[in-house]
Amino acid sequence: MRALLLCVVACVLLPVRLLAGEEPYAVQNIPAALLKNANVVKRTEEIRYVINEKNKAKLYQKVAYTILNEKGDRWGGYVEGYDKLRSIESFEGSLYDANGKKLKSLKKGDIKDVSANDDANLADDSRMKWHNFFYKIYPYTVEYEVELSYKGTMFLPQWMPQERGIMSVQQSVITVTAPAANPLHYKMFNYTGQPSVSDDKANKVYHWEIKNIPTVSDEYAAPSWREQTTCVYMATEKFMLEDYEGSNASWKDFGKFVYDLKKGKDELPDNVKKKVHELVDGISDPKEKVKKLYEYMQANTRYISIQLGVGGWQPFDAKYVATKRYGDCKALSNYMFALLKEAGIRSVYAVIRSGGSDNYLLTDLPSSQFNHAVLFVPMGTDTTWLECTSQTQAAGYFGGGTGNRFAVAVDENGGSLVRTPSYGLNENLQVRNISATINEDGLLEALVKTTYRAEQQDRLHYLINGLSKDKLMEFLKEDLELATYDVRSFQYKEDKKELPVISETLDLVVDHYATVSGKRFFVIPNIFTRTHRKIKTVEERRNDLVLEFEFKDVDSVEIKIPAGYAQESLPQDVKIESKFGKYSSSVKLAEGKILYYRSYEHYSGRFPAAAYNELVNFYEAIYKADRNKIVLVKSEQTPALKAF
Numbered sequence: 144m145r146a147l148l149l150c151v152v153a154c155v156l157l158p159v160r161l162l163a164g165e166e167p168y169a170v171q172n173i174p175a176a177l178l179k180n181a182n183v184v185k186r187t188e189e190i191r192y193v194i195n196e197k198n199k200a201k202l203y204q205k206v207a208y209t210i211l212n213e214k215g216d217r218w219g220g221y222v223e224g225y226d227k228l229r230s231i232e233s234f235e236g237s238l239y240d241a242n243g244k245k246l247k248s249l250k251k252g253d254i255k256d257v258s259a260n261d262d263a264n265l266a267d268d269s270r271m272k273w274h275n276f277f278y279k280i281y282p283y284t285v286e287y288e289v290e291l292s293y294k295g296t297m298f299l300p301q302w303m304p305q306e307r308g309i310m311s312v313q314q315s316v317i318t319v320t321a322p323a324a325n326p327l328h329y330k331m332f333n334y335t336g337q338p339s340v341s342d343d344k345a346n347k348v349y350h351w352e353i354k355n356i357p358t359v360s361d362e363y364a365a366p367s368w369r370e371q372t373t374c375v376y377m378a379t380e381k382f383m384l385e386d387y388e389g390s391n392a393s394w395k396d397f398g399k400f401v402y403d404l405k406k407g408k409d410e411l412p413d414n415v416k417k418k419v420h421e422l423v424d425g426i427s428d429p430k431e432k433v434k435k436l437y438e439y440m441q442a443n444t445r446y447i448s449i450q451l452g453v454g455g456w457q458p459f460d461a462k463y464v465a466t467k468r469y470g471d472c473k474a475l476s477n478y479m480f481a482l483l484k485e486a487g488i489r490s491v492y493a494v495i496r497s498g499g500s501d502n503y504l505l506t507d508l509p510s511s512q513f514n515h516a517v518l519f520v521p522m523g524t525d526t527t528w529l530e531c532t533s534q535t536q537a538a539g540y541f542g543g544g545t546g547n548r549f550a551v552a553v554d555e556n557g558g559s560l561v562r563t564p565s566y567g568l569n570e571n572l573q574v575r576n577i578s579a580t581i582n583e584d585g586l587l588e589a590l591v592k593t594t595y596r597a598e599q600q601d602r603l604h605y606l607i608n609g610l611s612k613d614k615l616m617e618f619l620k621e622d623l624e625l626a627t628y629d630v631r632s633f634q635y636k637e638d639k640k641e642l643p644v645i646s647e648t649l650d651l652v653v654d655h656y657a658t659v660s661g662k663r664f665f666v667i668p669n670i671f672t673r674t675h676r677k678i679k680t681v682e683e684r685r686n687d688l689v690l691e692f693e694f695k696d697v698d699s700v701e702i703k704i705p706a707g708y709a710q711e712s713l714p715q716d717v718k719i720e721s722k723f724g725k726y727s728s729s730v731k732l733a734e735g736k737i738l739y740y741r742s743y744e745h746y747s748g749r750f751p752a753a754a755y756n757e758l759v760n761f762y763e764a765i766y767k768a769d770r771n772k773i774v775l776v777k778s779e780q781t782p783a784l785k786a787f
Contacts, residue, residue, distance in 0.1 A: 166243025168284040170209060177311035180358045183208050185216030185304060188315035194322060200293040201232075203302060207286040212387040213279075214309065220275030224259055224680075228385070232290040239284040249274055294620040296382045297389065299513055302351060303374040308359035316352040319377060323347050326380045328391060329507040332375045347754045351375055363678045364758075366749075367500050367687045376734045378510035384456065391509045398551055398558015400518065401456070401494060405473070405553075408423055408460035409481040429488060430539075433520050435529050437538040438483045444478065446532040453525050458516070472516045477529035479518050483583055490520045490529075494559065495550035501691065504549040506560060507656055517545065519552070519561075527641070528564060535608040539641035542548035542601045543692075568744055570597040570642055570693040580703040585664075587656035587702075591649040592673060599694060600645040607635045607645070619649070624673070627654040653697050664775035668730045668739035672698050673769040676762040684752040690723065700739040704732075705759045705779050714771035721761045722750065728768050737773060 158520040166172075177184055186207040194200045208218040212764040225231045236249040257265045259269035276285055301603060304315035321327045323345055329338075338352045353373050365371060378391045389400030411419075422439055423432040444683055449459065461481035470478060483490045494513040496503045504512055522528040527539045534704035536542070547565035551558045573596070579589035595603055600630040610618060619630045638644040658665040710732045743765065750758070 149764060152264050155258055155782070162663070163203050166239075168207060168209065168239045168286070169243035170241045172243075173313065174207065176357055177313060177355060178211070179311075180209040180309070180312045180360065182212055182217075182309040183218045183311075185306075185310055185312045185315065187313065188304060188718040190300060190302065190315075190317040191320075192318070193320040194296055194325070198295060198385075199317065200296050202291045202293065203289075205286070205288040207284055209282055210278075211282045214336070215279070218280060218310075219283075219285055220273060221285070221289075221665065222271055223289050224269055224271040224275040225291070226269045228294045230292045230294075232292055234272055234274070234287075234289050236274055236285065238278055239286070241282050241446075243284070246278075247276065249276075251355040262669040270444060275591075296379055296737065297384045298380065299377040301374065301376050303354050303369070303372065304353055305359070305372040308371075311358050312353065312356040314352075314354050316350070317375070317544055319349045319381055320346050321349070327377060328380060328508060329375055329377045329509070331375050331504050332369045333371070334375065335342075338375075338587035344647040360685075362532045362592075362681075362684065362686050364688045364690055366689050367502065371686060376505055376508055376510075378508060393409065393413065393557075394509045394551055394560055397509045397511075397556035398553040400744050401551070401553045401558065402492075402555060405477055405492060407476055408458055411461050411481050411485055412587070413464050415482075416485050416773045419482055423486050425594055429520075429522055429526060430525075432486055432488060433529075433540045435482065437479065437488060437529055438500040439530065440479050440482060441534045443468060444475055445534060447471065472532050476516045476518045477530075479529060479531045483520065488520060490518050490652045491552045491554055492554045493517050493519060495545060499543045501546070501548040504551060506558075508776040513551070515545070517541075517550065517563075535604065536662065537639035537643045540643050542598075542604075543598045545725050546598070548556075558577070565595040566642075567693045567747075568695045571599050571692070572596040573599045573672075573694070573696045575671060575696070576700045576703070577698070577700040579701065581657050581664075581666065581705065582658070582706045585655045586657050587651075587653040587670070589649075589651045589653070590640055591647075593647045593649075595645045595647070597642055603635075603645050603647070604637070604643065621682075623651075624671075625651075625653050625656075628652065629703070632736065663711065664704070664777070665772050666702065666704075666737060666775065667770060667772050668700055668702060668737050669698065669728070669741060669769050669771075670700060672696055672741065672743075673745070674762070674765050678759050680756050682760050684755040687752055688750040688755060688758060689743070690747050691751070692745070694745050696741070696743045698736075698739070700737070700740070700741075702737040704735055704737060704775060706735070709778055710773070711776040714768075715775065717763050717771075719761065721757065722746070722754065723758055726768065727766050728771070730771070730773060732775075741769075772782075 150263070173184055187204045187210055189204070191203040192200060210219050212218060216564065221236060223231055223234065232252055237245055238247040239245050254274050255271050256270065256272050259271045266579050276614070302310045302317040319327060319342065323342070327347065328351055341348045351520055356373065359371055380392050382388060382389050382391065387400065387404065390396035417434065422435050426432050426435065444464060446470065449471045458477040459470055461478045462475050464478040480490050480492055492604050493516065495515050495517055496513050496516040518529045518531055520529070529538060530536050530541060530545060541563050544766045546563050548565055552561045573593065575591065575593040577589055577591050579587055581587045596602040606618065616630060616633065619633055629650060629652050634648040636646040649706060713732065714730055716729040717727060724746045725744045726742070730737065
């Protein structure tokens with residue numbers, strides 16, 4: 144009788160349980176607020192990182208994503224890398240439908256194992272395992288579970304539950320177990336309160352957790368993602384990389400570790416020592432000596448990435464580079480260090496993060512935050528920075544990828560924070576002069592002469608040094624923002640100095656540049672330098688505005704018009720001043736020519752969110768001014784009377 148009663152109760156409750164969505168990954172279990180504007184929902188994430196020996200650690204991660212539409216498909220797969228310092232112990236995964244029913248579990252043969260190298264890497268032990276269910280019936284859920292072993296404790300996981308703004312997060316937790324004698328240092332963003340910390344015998348266990356994080360709308364000129372979402376960066380005070388011990392107690396201590404990795408690797412072969420003295424012994428100016436040796440290094444080496452175990456941080460010695468004539472950023476910077484040392488010039492090795500945002504460095508969390516090595520030569524109040532991986536860049540110039548940011552200088556005393564060169568309005572300058580003629584059909588012929596300085600020349604520098612003349616012509620015929628045009632000829636001249644300058648001359652012909660309508664002629668006098676920045680007004684802005692690139696453009700245009708045309712209407716002069724920059728333009732007609740002048744200064748800086756709509760208006764006013772038209776009309780002439 145009792146068994147029968149239990150059976151009846153179970154039968155009654157079963158449909159209720161199913162209706163309640165007991166399947167953990169059923170989409171109906173996602174709170175409605177997390178579905179708003181989401182393409183993917185992180186249903187659950189559990190990360191456990193355990194330092195179990197002086198130089199060994201384990202990482203366990205289980206994560207599930209519900210993919211709501213094709214824009215979330217990138218989270219339908221999983222990639223995990225491994226190398227000499229990191230091994231994958233297990234890799235599992237499952238696929239679920241919208242009701243949370245398991246459809247498939249991946250098998251060992253489903254996991255792809257491929258090299259993570261690219262063409263720039265000569266030696267790299269990096270590989271990766273990856274899998275994707277390639278499922279297309281939305282919504283669906285994938286769950287992945289991996290376990291890794293680390294040989295080294297230099298790199299701890301970062302906790303960033305919300306990976307993109309289009310992702311909402313239902314739940315995420317991370318637990319870090321570290322020896323009590325080796326404190327965990329951490330930097331938190333947008334986390335309420337402090338982590339829970341408990342003792343586990345000789346260890347301390349740190350625990351962070353979040354729930355129900357909605358999506359974040361994308362905002363123009365927003366700060367870095369870590370300022371907008373919850374994240375934690377971590378480092379232990381002491382660490383190991385293979386057999387090398389280091390400390391994150393201070394930047395001085397961290398720099399000492401980097402210095403010890405390169406110590407004693409700056410000995411040159413005799414033939415190169417001799418060449419150094421041949422090049423510079425007769426030169427008195429130290430900066431000229433640096434330039435000569437830098438150009439020698441550029442001409443006799445090339446960059447190839449070498450990432451093998453500790454080799455990701457330790458340079459090959461100078462003799463190796465001199466013999467092989469190649470090296471990675473560490474090896475080439477160390478080789479340049481050795482060349483300068485032989486010439487009696489002190490230089491300083493530095494580690495930095497290239498590319499991306501220039502405010503990457505968490506200055507109050509000494510730890511490995513770098514992907515690049517460079518060199519600089521202090522000379523009293525002057526400093527010459529050297530990008531040793533470039534065969535074309537000027538000595539002393541750091542472009543947008545490495546300029547205006549912190550680096551850690553490394554010498555026998557340890558490490559210290561330094562800043563790389565920054566470039567502002569007066570450096571990032573573009574000056575353009577155009578002499579053009581328009582015929583009665585609206586065809587424009589123009590000779591365009593432009594000089595680009597500092598970061599304004601970066602893109603062009605790579606193009607003219609990386610493309611053949613034919614390929615460069617192909618590029619120019621597709622890149623210019625003109626409707627129908629041809630490039631008849633071009634010429635470039637580079638002045639490679641600490642503030643490099645590229646001079647460009649283009650001979651162009653543009654069909655139907657002017658619009659002809661009956662006897663009227665419509666011309667936009669700003670031929671080349673029209674801004675495309677247009678952003679929408681918003682009712683509420685969450686984030687500060689971060690404008691990172693500061694520049695100045697100056698244009699002078701002279702356009703000869705067809706005979707017989709006169710002015711019908713002329714745009715008024717424009718003058719705009721704002722906390723974001725200055726703009727002015729003017730146009731007039733004189734002696735059969737349109738004369739146009741434009742100046743635009745764009746400032747960098749951080750501005751309060753309340754200033755956003757002012758920026759909208761600033762950009763909108765410039766956008767309109769850049770497209771102002773002059774209207775010309777053909778003169779009416781009374782025909783002469785015939786004589787009888």
